[in-house]
Amino acid sequence: MMQAAVDQAAADSQPILVNAKPATWEDAVANLTAFSDERRLNIPSPAIDDSVPPPGLRQISTIPRMKRCYGWLSIHSKVLFQQLSWSLWPPPIEVNRVSRCLSRDKEYIAIVYEFVEEGQNDPETMQKAMDFFWLAGFSRTYSPLLANWKSGVLVDLSDIVPPQGWGWVAKLYEDGPGSAYVLLKQRSELRGTVALEHRGPMPAA
Structure with a gap:
């Protein structure tokens, strides 16, 4: 839009x-x-x-590369369960201690988004997107995830919140758009954690 x-x-x-x-x-x-x-x-x-x-x-006058939305379509749950691998089935979620999941015999409305392939996250490309979201009124969240970015594109929009949305944080918005370089540190920190786990615990003295 x-x-x-x-x-x-x-x-x-x-x-x-x-x-x-x-x-x-x-x-x-x-x-x-x-x-x-x-x-x-x-x-x-x-x-x-x-x-x-x-x-x-x-x-x-321009906006950064974003995941495209192609619109809406009706889809029957039978198509999902019969034609998709079980690993791609929508998982159940719990809301107010009630487990909710898709019915196996019901018509649903689906939003169709572009599939963005895995690729390198360029910090300058990411920063342009983060700056744009901030200028457009979106706040960051307390726990943004590097895993939500692919090829410099934010693929999971739960990392940003519109001003009328629940979870919009005034302090985070006041602090600015955030830093792509800080977010990219999650990758090096994760690698460090994996390396420590691989080496195992230090031997006792």
Whole structure:
């Protein structure tokens, strides 16, 4: 949806302008709303021209590489259970001590996303994405996972929270977009843990 908004803004010559240094929930909501047609088309742009945004604002003309969403489709659970390997079946989840799982004889609505292959996570590519999510009003979570990134693309969007969403954290948002280099340390720390486990415990003195 954001890609469509940016493309439409370019076609209409109505730039998307956001607060360049957002720090509050109100800033986050305003920046996210800037991608809507209502905000973009109904509020005159204060910019002198398309290439020079006014002080304090930043023009969004491109977005980083993101996992594409292809839309929705109806799918019967029989297709999932009969044609997919058991390892790919949707796992049951527990909500309020009640185990919930897919029925084996029911129609469901599925959201279809692009499959992103495993690949190297370039820190600069990741940082551009993290900066964009922050400018768009999304906060980080307390426990972001490097495993949620593939080829520099955030594939699990549970690592970011919109300002109207549960789990949006004001302090994390105020602190900025976070650092890709810090996130990439999870890889080296994991390798260190694996190496220690491989060597085994230290012998007693």
